[in-house]
Amino acid sequence: MSLKRFGVSLEDNLLESLDQYVLENGFANRSQAIRFLIEKNVAERKWQCNHIVAGTIIIMYDQKKKEITARVADIQQDYQDVILSSSQYYINRNFCLHIATVMGTAHRLTELADKLTAIKGIKHGKLVMSRAD
Numbered sequence: 001m002s003l004k005r006f007g008v009s010l011e012d013n014l015l016e017s018l019d020q021y022v023l024e025n026g027f028a029n030r031s032q033a034i035r036f037l038i039e040k041n042v043a044e045r046k047w048q049c050n051h052i053v054a055g056t057i058i059i060m061y062d063q064k065k066k067e068i069t070a071r072v073a074d075i076q077q078d079y080q081d082v083i084l085s086s087s088q089y090y091i092n093r094n095f096c097l098h099i100a101t102v103m104g105t106a107h108r109l110t111e112l113a114d115k116l117t118a119i120k121g122i123k124h125g126k127l128v129m130s131r132a133d
Contacts, residue, residue, distance in 0.1 A: 008034075042131070054103040055129035057113045061122050063096035068121045072098060075119075079112045095123070103132060 010018065018030055027033040061068045076083055082104035089097040100116075102109050109129060117125030 050105050050107050052104065052132045053106045053109060053129040054132040055101075055109060055127060057100045057102060057109075057116055057125070057127050059098045059116050059119075059122050059125040060091075061096055061098070061119075062094050063090060064094060065121050068119055069096075071119050072116060075112070075115050076100065079108070082108050082112065 018033065021027075022030055022033045025033065025036075027036065059072070061072075063069070076086060079102075082102050084101045084103055086098070086100045089099070091097055100112075102112065106129060109127060113125070113127035116122070117127075
């Protein structure tokens with residue numbers, strides 16, 4: 001795919017915000033950051049339209065609380081149609097990083113992620129999706 005060049009005019013404060021975004025996220029330049037933001041916007045718009053997307057759901061929790069592990073398994077049973085794989089990584093004696101690779105409609109994946117991250121005792125949870133077409 002060939003690149004096209006075009007000019008962009010921004011207010012000083014918006015340009016400063018863009019430069020800060022480039023630094024904080026390790027982009028090579030402004031163009032790379034702008035491409036990323038446009039692609040992210042396109043993907044998010046597709047999520048709203050409920051297209052097929054793929055992604056991961058990550059959750060971090062205290063592995064000593066067995067009820068959390070059981071609840072995660074129960075919820076995943078109801079979403080076998082969208083879960084491609086699921087793995088647990090034991091970060092230390094206390095914390096488990098659970099990663100589910102998923103593919104399906106954006107609505108269904110969001111619903112699953114919301115249920116997993118809402119489990120009492122989950123320290124952190126996030127869904128990352130990208131268009132699958």
